[in-house]
Amino acid sequence: MSDLVADPEDVQSAIELAESNGVQIVDFRFTDLFGTWQHFSIPVGDLKPGLFEEGLGFDGSSVRGFQPINLSDMMLLPDPTTAVVDPLLGIKTLSMICNVVDPTTGEAYSRDPRNVARKAEAHLRGSGIADMSYWGPEAEFFILSGARFHQDPNSAGFEIDSPEGIWNSGASEVGGKPNLGYRPGYKGGYFPVPPTDSLQDVRSEMVLKLIEAGVDVEVHHHEVATAGQAEIDMRYGELTSMADSVMMYKYITKNVAAAHGLTVTFMPKPLYGGNGSGMHVHQSLWKDGEPLFYDASGYALISEMARYYIGGLLAHTPSLLAICAPTTNSYRRLVPGYEAPVSRVYSARNRSAACRIPVYNEIPAQKRVEFRCPDPTANPYLAFAAMLMAGLDGVRNKIAPPDPVDEDIYELSAEERANIQSTPGSLEESLAALADDHDYLLEGGVFTQDLIDTWIEYKTENEVLPSALRPTPFEFLLYFHG
Ligand SMILES: Nc1ncnc2c1ncn2[C@@H]1O[C@H](COP(=O)(O)OP(=O)(O)OP(=O)(O)O)[C@@H](O)[C@H]1O
Ligand SMILES: [Mg+2]
Numbered sequence: 001m002s003d004l005v006a007d008p009e010d011v012q013s014a015i016e017l018a019e020s021n022g023v024q025i026v027d028f029r030f031t032d033l034f035g036t037w038q039h040f041s042i043p044v045g046d047l048k049p050g051l052f053e054e055g056l057g058f059d060g061s062s063v064r065g066f067q068p069i070n071l072s073d074m075m076l077l078p079d080p081t082t083a084v085v086d087p088l089l090g091i092k093t094l095s096m097i098c099n100v101v102d103p104t105t106g107e108a109y110s111r112d113p114r115n116v117a118r119k120a121e122a123h124l125r126g127s128g129i130a131d132m133s134y135w136g137p138e139a140e141f142f143i144l145s146g147a148r149f150h151q152d153p154n155s156a157g158f159e160i161d162s163p164e165g166i167w168n169s170g171a172s173e174v175g176g177k178p179n180l181g182y183r184p185g186y187k188g189g190y191f192p193v194p195p196t197d198s199l200q201d202v203r204s205e206m207v208l209k210l211i212e213a214g215v216d217v218e219v220h221h222h223e224v225a226t227a228g229q230a231e232i233d234m235r236y237g238e239l240t241s242m243a244d245s246v247m248m249y250k251y252i253t254k255n256v257a258a259a260h261g262l263t264v265t266f267m268p269k270p271l272y273g274g275n276g277s278g279m280h281v282h283q284s285l286w287k288d289g290e291p292l293f294y295d296a297s298g299y300a301l302i303s304e305m306a307r308y309y310i311g312g313l314l315a316h317t318p319s320l321l322a323i324c325a326p327t328t329n330s331y332r333r334l335v336p337g338y339e340a341p342v343s344r345v346y347s348a349r350n351r352s353a354a355c356r357i358p359v360y361n362e363i364p365a366q367k368r369v370e371f372r373c374p375d376p377t378a379n380p381y382l383a384f385a386a387m388l389m390a391g392l393d394g395v396r397n398k399i400a401p402p403d404p405v406d407e408d409i410y411e412l413s414a415e416e417r418a419n420i421q422s423t424p425g426s427l428e429e430s431l432a433a434l435a436d437d438h439d440y441l442l443e444g445g446v447f448t449q450d451l452i453d454t455w456i457e458y459k460t461e462n463e464v465l466p467s468a469l470r471p472t473p474f475e476f477l478l479y480f481h482g
Pocket of ligand 1: 134135136137138218233234235236280282283284358365366367368370
């Protein structure tokens with residue numbers, strides 16, 4: 001547990017931050033196994049240095065994927081370097097992200113996703129290959145005006161809406177106001193100015209709140225789909241801290257939307273016929289402050305190490321996707337035709353390739369690999385750690401990727417296309433791949449067998465099998481009259 005004990009100076013700074021801002025409540029946050037931020041709060045009077053050593057207890061059996069009922073007591077140790085004054089709450093609140101500790105062993109908890117991320121970073125430092133990795137996730141989402149869904153034995157359905165949804169084009173009124181006709185069509189959202197883009201100020205407010213919460217932002221824009229698809233890009237950062245920022249990103253985007261009477265979803269494919277929401281993840285390795293993925297003489301200016309890293313990502317893509325595209329809905333996004341990355345190849349330009357190498361400029365510090373298969377339903381701590389382990393496996397074992405493909409993959413002849421492997425077609429397939437291929441994740445004890453078994457069992461029993469049992473509205477369209 002020694003590496004979990006906070007530096008007294010950081011503890012002091014967190015306490016001073018609370019004092020100088022007139023904070024009244026302190027909120028402690030951690031992420032469950034499947035990526036949802038959890039929290040509870042205490043009055044600021046109890047924010048004492050001892051709390052960073054003794055921790056705070058909670059019931060681990062009520063958190064998804066954590067402890068059985070007979071071993072339920074768990075502990076949180078706040079990380080004072082994550083302290084920020086919450087930019088959204090009415091009552092001044094200091095929030096801190098916590099590490100989870102098993103009180104019986106006093107060790108960091110093996111199913112705490114943040115612990116997996118921290119172990120992956122330590123493993124990288126011990127590998128001799130690199131000492132640091134940088135991560136730039138691009139999480140897309142829809143900003144909607146409403147969402148209804150239900151699932152009963154004799155009835156089921158969903159309806160999402162947005163004044164921007166092209167299906168509202170013929171309505172006499174939209175949301176009680178006259179229909180003024182400006183809205184992006186299918187695949188038309190990238191990216192005309194307002195009034196077609198009606199969400200500029202909402203996204204700007206999200207960006208300003210993210211900056212207040214200490215998250216660096218590079219750019220925001222409307223995304224391709226109709227009905228308010230959006231993207232905000234954060235500036236790249238180190239693995240655990242970037243995963244912390246993804247949690248803050250989801251929290252802020254959802255709550256700013258709610259303050260406007262809107263709702264945000266990170267579901268990969270909420271809209272049939274429109275682009276899905278991905279979370280492309282840009283990644284690079286560094287050593288002694290130098291970028292390792294740049295080589296002026298390489299294809300798309302990448303180094304041999306970057307090529308092997310890509311080889312690792314592509315070789316392990318099916319099992320990786322059980323963690324990086326971890327919902328049944330993820331596989332409605334990973335289909336041909338919507339820029340979705342279904343081909344297990346790499347390319348400097350091709351947006352249907354699983355790995356892309358951006359070639360906007362020749363700056364060595366910006367040379368990176370973009371893995372395009374993940375989506376924002378992934379738990380970022382586990383997803384970044386798993387991608388790093390796959391890439392490192394490629395570098396260690398010199399796994400060469402197939403030759404890059406720069407032509408439009410859909411224009412290739414059937415023969416050429418036959419050589420290109422595809423991503424798995426369902427969560428069930430990805431989970432089966434993870435059951436077969438996970439030794440690379442266990443290296444250095446980064447992931448444990450227990451975590452992987454828990455993951456596969458939970459996803460199978462709570463998501464895959466229940467989905468298979470339920471008739472869908474489309475099946476009624478197809479078969480009711482048969
Ligand atoms: N060396 C690096 N390592 C990791 N991430 C990086 C590095 N340099 C830049 N990034 C990050 O890459 C992310 C995305 O960059 P960019 O917007 O250029 O992506 P893009 O894939 O071209 O965009 P889109 O997918 O919307 O077409 C940003 O978060 C940026 O900070
Ligand atoms: Mg991208």
